[in-house]
Amino acid sequence: MSEKKRTTIVLFSGDYDKAMAAYIIANGAAAYDHEVTIFHTFWGLNALRKDEKLMIKKGFLEKMFGKMMPKGADKMGLSKMNFAGFGPKMIKNVIKKHNAMTLPQLIEMAEEQDIKLVACTMTMDLLGLIQEELLDNIEYAGVAAYLGDAEDGNVNLFI
Amino acid sequence: MSEKKRTTIVLFSGDYDKAMAAYIIANGAAAYDHEVTIFHTFWGLNALRKDEKLMIKKGFLEKMFGKMMPKGADKMGLSKMNFAGFGPKMIKNVIKKHNAMTLPQLIEMAEEQDIKLVACTMTMDLLGLIQEELLDNIEYAGVAAYLGDAEDGNVNLFI
Amino acid sequence: MSEKKRTTIVLFSGDYDKAMAAYIIANGAAAYDHEVTIFHTFWGLNALRKDEKLMIKKGFLEKMFGKMMPKGADKMGLSKMNFAGFGPKMIKNVIKKHNAMTLPQLIEMAEEQDIKLVACTMTMDLLGLIQEELLDNIEYAGVAAYLGDAEDGNVNLFI
Structure with missing residues (x-):
């Protein structure tokens, strides 16, 4: 009976910097052998959007x-000093300069480390997002599944 | 000795969408038999304000x-895409369309499920809010009481 | 084998009010004998900046x-109702009136209570901050050290 440690993150925010923080902590925890879930809800769902034009019939x-809403991780703005998109460019330049990872790279790494990426079905409904618009290989669930993961571990964050 | 699971949420934010997320998680946890506390502090106190004009003597x-500050849950703005109040209207329309629950309904449900709603007395003082302005049947406490609840459970969120 | 309780806070936000909330909870937890860490990352690093002009050579x-970015705790803005700096003034007036503690005083108290104040080295790099600019007697670490503290305790918050 190996009791694995668990990290469960609710990613509510649609900000580039906050999503970076979420994925950095998640990737770190996975590297230290935690079971990790990121539960994307509300604006956090935008981190999972594909950067493609899709012909989908939707209501107004x-x-x-x-x-x-931004189409995918690369299009998200900053929580502070966004300056109409200038802030994210600065951050991305700085990331490149320091050989750090961009948000899309952090998400790719999370997939490679088998971090469970979950999209909250209830808020997908509210925001009119459908599965075709989101990354492949993610899971779909509601608050009950989130709680199931969260209540078994110590590191629970709302970002 | 039944060890009940516990969810304790600090609701700091005065945003409609963040408060929705807090109350959805809280109601879900209560349904799964957690003991749940929502500790309202700073702008989160606005979710507990009554939607009434009261004649109260206050300093400047x-x-x-x-x-x-918004008078109650129904008047709160969005954390993203608020558009001077247009965003909340869109969200509320979408909630109605999908038969989801509005924030005031989620708060009512929380009261019915015996979720402990607490107002932080220290920040009430700071913001000049008094008990007459807030919902009936809530509790009043400080950071010590919050920690007492939080340290006994795994699911601790700051929203 | 005394099992000490633990509170670990990630301070991501550079807002005066959110940092206040973080330090109030941290000081409360330390008073109740928790081991407390505040891990400052991204804009939260600004709370640790010294209010001094330093001649430092940096890239553009x-x-x-x-x-x-604000130079230290006293210069930070509010998350809500900042009104170009008018909001923080109101809050500080109200703090004085109620004999509550300002953010710089809360940070001082945290140091006196031996709360571990950590600066995230990775985001210091990204934002171009160096140790000379930050308060003395703080620690420097990365996400691994954060997780080491966080996984041993129940009260984990992201602020």
Whole structure:
């Protein structure tokens, strides 16, 4: 009976820097042999969006949300000093300069480390997002599944 | 000696969407038989304000805060894409369309499920809020009581 | 074998009010005999900056970040109702009126209570911050050290 440690993160935020923090902690925890889940809800779902144009029939409100929200990790803004997109460019330059990882690279690493990436079905509904728009190989679940993971571990974060 | 699981949430944020997330997780945890506390502090206190005009004598600063902060859950803005109040309307339309619950309904459900709703007395003082302005049947406590609840459970979130 | 309780906080935010909340919880937990760590990352590092002009040679991007970010706890803005710096003034007036503690005082108290204040070296690099700019007597570490502290305790918050 090996009792594995667990890290479970709710990624609520759609900010590039906050998502970076979430994925850095998650990748670190996976490297230290934790079982790790990132549960993406509300604006955090945008980190899982594919950067493609899809022809999908949607209602008006859903179409509006779809248009206004960033299409994938690379398009997200900063929580501070966004300056209409100038901030993210600065951060990305600095990341390149320091040989650090960008958010899309951090997400790829998470997939390689078998971190469980979950999309919250209830908020997908609310924001009019469908499975075709999101990354392949992720899971779909609700708050009950989140709690099932969270209650078994100590490191629970809401980001 | 039944060891009940515990979920304790600090609701710091005064954003409609973040408060929704807090109450959805809290209601889910209560349904799965956790003991649940939501500790409202700073702007999160606004979720507990009554939607009424009260004649209360306050100092100038307290009056200013009182005027500038939203009066209750239904008046809160979004953390993203608020668009001067247009965003919350969109969210509420979408909630109605999907038969999901609004924030005031989620709070009502929390009360029915005996979730402990606590208002942080220290920040009430700072923001000039008094008990008459907040929902009935909530509790009043400080950081010591919060820690007492939090240290006994695994699921601790700051929202 | 005394099993000490543990509170570990990631301070990601550079907002005055959020940092206040972090330090109030941390000081409370230390008073109740928890071992407490605050891990400062991204904009949370600004709470540790000294309020001094230093002649430091930096690259262009690092200089930009250094200029745009607040120099220390006393210069940080609010997460809500900042009103170009008017909000923080209101909060500070209200703190004085209620004999509550300002953020710099809360940080001092944390140092006196032996709360472990850690600066995240990876994000210091990204934002171009160096040790000379930050408070003395703090520790420097990465995500591995954070996880080492976090996984041993129940109260884990991301602020």
